[in-house]
Amino acid sequence: MNIVAFGASYSRTSINRQWAEHVARQLPGAGAVRVLDLNDYDLPVYTVEREQEQGIPEAVGQFVAELQAADAVVVSFAEYNGSYTAGFKNLFDWASRHTLKMFEAKPTVLLSAAPGPRGGLTVLQSAVERFPRHGAEVVGSMALPRFKETFHPEQGVVDEALRAELEGLLAQFAAAVAVPRQG
Numbered sequence: 679m680n681i682v683a684f685g686a687s688y689s690r691t692s693i694n695r696q697w698a699e700h701v702a703r704q705l706p707g708a709g710a711v712r713v714l715d716l717n718d719y720d721l722p723v724y725t726v727e728r729e730q731e732q733g734i735p736e737a738v739g740q741f742v743a744e745l746q747a748a749d750a751v752v753v754s755f756a757e758y759n760g761s762y763t764a765g766f767k768n769l770f771d772w773a774s775r776h777t778l779k780m781f782e783a784k785p786t787v788l789l790s791a792a793p794g795p796r797g798g799l800t801v802l803q804s805a806v807e808r809f810p811r812h813g814a815e816v817v818g819s820m821a822l823p824r825f826k827e828t829f830h831p832e833q834g835v836v837d838e839a840l841r842a843e844l845e846g847l848l849a850q851f852a853a854a855v856a857v858p859r860q861g
């Protein structure tokens with residue numbers, strides 16, 4: 679199963695990119711994992727006039743094509759002021775003009791991570807509610823709070839309760855895509 683994973687942030691050192699990749703590599707049945715860097719989709723701010731006058735930028739089609747080529751998608755949302763980062767929202771708005779249901783019924787895992795105690799839960803809840811309208815088959819979600827203390831680059835999730843939550847999420851994914859779990 680080909681997985682596409684990305685952090686919904688244009689930060690070059692995005693913790694959400696790390697978290698999305700970590701989860702994607704553990705998904706039952708995962709084969710190739712392609713990790714996107716949103717900096718590869720450098721876009722002007724969406725306006726109706728820009729779309730009418732210049733059309734949809736090529737980079738938007740490239741982003742949608744990455745989603746279309748995947749069997750499953752993992753997104754981790756950075757939370758800025760209780761919502762999507764402006765950069766991701768802009769990409770998302772452009773992408774919705776290219777293909778409204780860009781997730782095409784693919785199994786989709788929605789995540790968030792933040793240094794604070796809520797782990798970006800507000801933006802995550804909003805995405806869980808919204809993404810099915812764009813075709814995402816949301817099979818599970820998880821917010822990772824206190825990222826610096828709970829996540830280690832080599833060991834992964836080091837908090838016991840959060841590790842158990844992650845195990846539950848992976849089992850949910852396995853059940854949704856009907857892949858037998860190992861170990």
Ligand SMILES: Cc1cc2nc3c(=O)[nH]c(=O)nc-3n(C[C@H](O)[C@H](O)[C@H](O)COP(=O)(O)O)c2cc1C
Pocket residue numbers: 685687688689691692693694695755756757758759760761791792793794796797798
């Ligand atoms: C403008 C701005 C607003 C932020 N607002 C929130 C917020 O509402 N909730 C939160 O948990 N963290 C907030 N943060 C902290 C981010 O969670 C933190 O920068 C995190 O590293 C972003 O994820 P990323 O590294 O994947 O970009 C904010 C950070 C910035 C720069």
